[in-house]
Amino acid sequence: MITEVVSTQRKKIHPHKFTLWVAIASIIMMFAGLTSAYIVKGSLPGWSTVEIPQLFYYSTAVILLSSVSVQMALKAFKERNMALYRQLITVTAVLGIGFIVMQVLAFMQLWDRGLTMEGSSGAGQFLYIIFGLHALHVVGGVIALLVMFIKAFSSRIRNYDPVSVELASTYWHFVDLLWIYLFIFFIMSI
Amino acid sequence: MSDGAVLHGHPEVRTTHEVHHDEHHVHHHQETFITKYVFSQDHKMIAKQFLITGMIWGVLGGLMSVIFRLQIGYPDQSFPILEQILGRWAKGGKITADAYYALVTMHGTVLVFFVLTGGLSGTFANFLIPLQIGARDMASPFLNMLSYWFFFTASIVMLSSFFVQTGPFSGGWTAYPPLSALGDASPGSKTGMDLWITAMALFVVSSLLGGLNYISTVLNMRTKGMSMTRLPLTIWALFFTAVLGVLSFPVLLSGFILLLFDRHAGTSFYLSDIYMASTQQALPNEGGSAILFQHLFWFLGHPEVYIILLPAMGMVSEVLSTNSRKPIFGYMAMVGSLFAIAILAFLVWAHHMFVSGLNPFLGSVFVLLTLLIAIPSAIKVFNWITTLWRGNIRFTPGMLFAIGFVSLFISGGLTGIFLGNSTLDIHLHDTYFVVAHFHIVMGVASFFGMFCGIYHWFPKMYGRYLNNTMAYIHFWVTMIGAYLIFWPLHYAGLAGMPRRYLDYSSWESFNQFSDLNKFISTVAMIVFAVQLMFIFNFFYSIFKGRKVVTQNPWGSTTLEWTAPIRPGHGNWPGEIPEVHRWAYDYGKDGREFIPQTEPVNPDESKH
Known part of the structure; x- marks a missing residue:
């Protein structure tokens, strides 16, 4: 029955994947709202810019690497190379956590430079909020990876369905691209 | 048939949670x-x-x-x-x-x-x-x-x-x-x-x-x-x-x-x-900038009024067609106008901000875009009326509310054209004209759409009918009451009566409306009481209403009426029905209605 099901399956996207794409559109709208607010606010009096800490360049490299590793993990899963898959998914999760830690460290550097929330708001406050919200979305991705990590190491559950791995990797690439967009947006506009 | 069964159940879903549902049917999982x-x-x-x-x-x-x-x-x-x-x-x-x-x-x-x-x-x-x-x-x-x-x-x-x-x-x-x-x-x-x-x-x-x-x-x-x-x-x-x-x-x-x-x-x-x-x-x-918040708010806020209105429009279209025993007039135009409204909804938010210090030149662009909404709206109204035209109308409570919706949508929509013009809006903004406009077109009209949906689909939800006598009282009092409340408010607004005042009696210019305000408050209380009666009707009928005995009580073409009277989790006990035609084959080839599940007869005329 199942094989028959697969063979007659129409070339249609899995509903959960489609749901994820719509959710991504929704998240994009949220950040579009915030970056448009940035542009509107930037033309008002009292605007101040900020020097972007070097650390953000390193975190960009980390998240790019994690995108590569999640893609390789997906490939390993599809080839049923479970040992490699487990390693790669661990690497991705570690890189994700590393990214979040680096973001927090960069925020602390900025804060120590005297860039707080008080007074007239400029690019710095937007940076905290926009990059902070992005980091929260990465946290969501890390949680998804951890769930898969536990599943991958549990001996009781045998998982042959690539959908959840594909969902996680799509989302992971999305937060990566979102970061690239936000980072370039800040570099360009400051 | 096994091949058919596979195709019916949307196989790609079956690999995930559908399996689970089917189990429910087989075992009757307690x-x-x-x-x-x-x-x-x-x-x-x-x-x-x-x-x-x-x-x-x-x-x-x-x-x-x-x-x-x-x-x-x-x-x-x-x-x-x-x-x-x-x-x-x-x-x-x-x-x-x-x-x-x-x-x-x-x-x-x-x-x-x-x-x-x-x-x-x-x-x-x-x-x-x-x-x-x-x-x-x-x-x-x-x-x-x-x-x-x-x-x-x-x-x-x-x-x-x-x-x-x-x-x-x-x-x-x-x-x-x-x-x-x-x-x-x-x-x-x-x-x-x-x-x-x-x-x-x-x-x-x-x-x-x-x-x-x-x-x-x-x-x-x-x-x-x-x-x-x-x-x-x-x-x-x-x-x-x-x-x-x-x-x-x-x-x-x-x-x-x-x-x-x-x-x-x-x-x-x-x-x-x-x-x-x-x-x-x-x-x-x-x-x-407070205006920044207004931009962000109204970028949701305007689509929000269509989030409220579109479901009502959809249900009204369905109920009007079913109870006129006629196909909906201009199906593709209806879809197209829904699409146009959805697109325009994102392009008109600043018409809520004409008096907030928005650049007047920017305002003029938003005036143009706002007035464009009149086109798809007019298409919809035209199509609803032509659906009713020479129909074999059954005045069920759901149908009455659907017709009431069309009436309110026209009355409220017309005043939208006033407010969409920034020059008029400067005078009318923050007066009761605005209150009257959006209460009729968005508030009451959408409520009518909701009531229309509840009366029409209640038999499907609970397997019983709502009480008709109470339904008719509910409709007429609400319909007349809505107009009695909001129609006069337009005049008060044109005369400059502002919104959100606690007490108008200390203003000589608004004292003239004190009797009108008493009248409106009284009507509002009566209309509210009738809504309580509706709530009573709703809960009473869940337990004591007249039972639905036929699967398709309204003689409707759509799929929900092919499911059992009280469908379980999974909706259809056997296979999911297959669809062969559009949803609006009413009064075709001498037949009152043809369900969507019926295969197309080669001799059938084209719609």
């Missing part, structure tokens, strides 16, 4: 009270949960309007009963200014979001999408359940703000800063506002989870033969509603996030050059 009525993943039960929660909010929101209408109608009198209900908010039976503004604010918030968004599209998108497209459930029943429970939590948080010492938020449902950003601005801006934002954030999550599901269900889970152009218009409307919600609510959320930072972290996104009278202090905030 459901506990908790899994059946509380944490249910059945879209029909979730729909009923949304509906009943929405009805509770509807009664509360309506009651608030009765209380503040008492103040507007009888500003010189005191009502000791108010002190018993509201305590110190109505000392001596006269409502305080703070309580008045809190009630107005909560009336707006509750009715716009909790009743006409959660209660309307939450109910009917959940109920109708799987049944009308031929799916066993939503794409993700679990997310669907979460959607309701986020809505429920949002409701509890919002409700709790009535019981904090400083009262609920009182700065208007649009929550403009600085009133919403500064705790010292008014009592309601303190804890009440924090609870308001929390509740709204939870509400946004709920409607995003719901919307995601509705979109992917409509696009991915239709039964065999159900192409997009064979969908009933209800589904098209609910689909566009979900798209609007998914793309506009996140922007509201970004606005709220910045607002939270202004409230609690000392940022100045929306605040600039403020001297607080209450604390005798100049605030350090500078360079912020």
Whole structure:
């Protein structure tokens, strides 16, 4: 029955994947709202810019690497190379956590430079909020990876369905691209 | 047949949760009270949960309007009963200014979001999408359940703000800063506002989870033969509603996030050059812009009015066609105009801001775009009327409410053309003209769409009918009452009577309306009482209503009426029916109606 099901399956996207794409559109709208607010606010009096800490360049490299590793993990899963898959998914999760830690460290550097929330708001406050919200979305991705990590190491559950791995990797690439967009947006506009 | 069975059940879904559902059918898995009525993943039960929660909010929101209408109608009198209900908010039976503004604010918030968004599209998108497209459930029943429970939590948080010492938020449902950003601005801006934002954030999550599901269900889970152009218009409307919600609510959320930072972290996104009278202090905030919040708010706020209106439009189209025994006139034009409205909804938000200091040249662009909405709206009205034209009309309660919707949509829509012009809006803004306009076109009209849906699909929801006598009284009193309340308000607004005043009697220029205001308040109370009768009818009929004995009581073509009278989880006990034609084959080739499941006869005439 199942094989028959697969063979007659129409070339249609899995509903959960489609749901994820719509959710991504929704998240994009949220950040579009915030970056448009940035542009509107930037033309008002009292605007101040900020020097972007070097650390953000390193975190960009980390998240790019994690995108590569999640893609390789997906490939390993599809080839049923479970040992490699487990390693790669661990690497991705570690890189994700590393990214979040680096973001927090960069925020602390900025804060120590005297860039707080008080007074007239400029690019710095937007940076905290926009990059902070992005980091929260990465946290969501890390949680998804951890769930898969536990599943991958549990001996009781045998998982042959690539959908959840594909969902996680799509989302992971999305937060990566979102970061690239936000980072370039800040570099360009400051 | 085995091959057919595979195709019917949408195989790609079967690999995931469908398997689980089918098990339910086979074993008749015993459901506990908790899994059946509380944490249910059945879209029909979730729909009923949304509906009943929405009805509770509807009664509360309506009651608030009765209380503040008492103040507007009888500003010189005191009502000791108010002190018993509201305590110190109505000392001596006269409502305080703070309580008045809190009630107005909560009336707006509750009715716009909790009743006409959660209660309307939450109910009917959940109920109708799987049944009308031929799916066993939503794409993700679990997310669907979460959607309701986020809505429920949002409701509890919002409700709790009535019981904090400083009262609920009182700065208007649009929550403009600085009133919403500064705790010292008014009592309601303190804890009440924090609870308001929390509740709204939870509400946004709920409607995003719901919307995601509705979109992917409509696009991915239709039964065999159900192409997009064979969908009933209800589904098209609910689909566009979900798209609007998914793309506009996140922007509201970004606005709220910045607002939270202004409230609690000392940022100045929306605040600039403020001297607080209450604390005798100049605030350090500078360079912020309240208009920025208005942009972010109305980028949701305008699509929101279509989120409210489109489901009503969809259900009205379906009910009008079914009860005229005629195909809907101009099906593709109806779909196209829904699409046009959905696109334009994103391009007109600044028409709410003509007097806020928006650049007048920018305003003129928004005037043009706003007036463009008249075109798809007019197409829809024309098509509804031509559907009725020479139809064999059955005046069921649902049909009456559908016709009432068309009437209200025309009356309210026409005044929209006044307000869409920035030059006229400068005069009319913040007067009762605006109140009258949006209450008719968005508030009452959408309520009529909702009632139309409830009366029409109640037999499918509960396997019983609502009481007809009470339904007719409900319709006529509400219909006449709505016009008696809101029609005169247009004149008061044209004469300049401003919104949101506690007491008009101290203004000589508005004293002339004191009798009118008394009259309107009285009618509002009568209409409210009739809504209570409807609520009684609803709950009475769930248990004692006349039983539905035929599967298809309205002689309708769509798929939900091919399911059993009381469908279980999974909707169809056997295979999901296959669809062979569009949803509107009424009065064709001498037959009253042809269900969508009937194969096309080669001799059949083309529609």
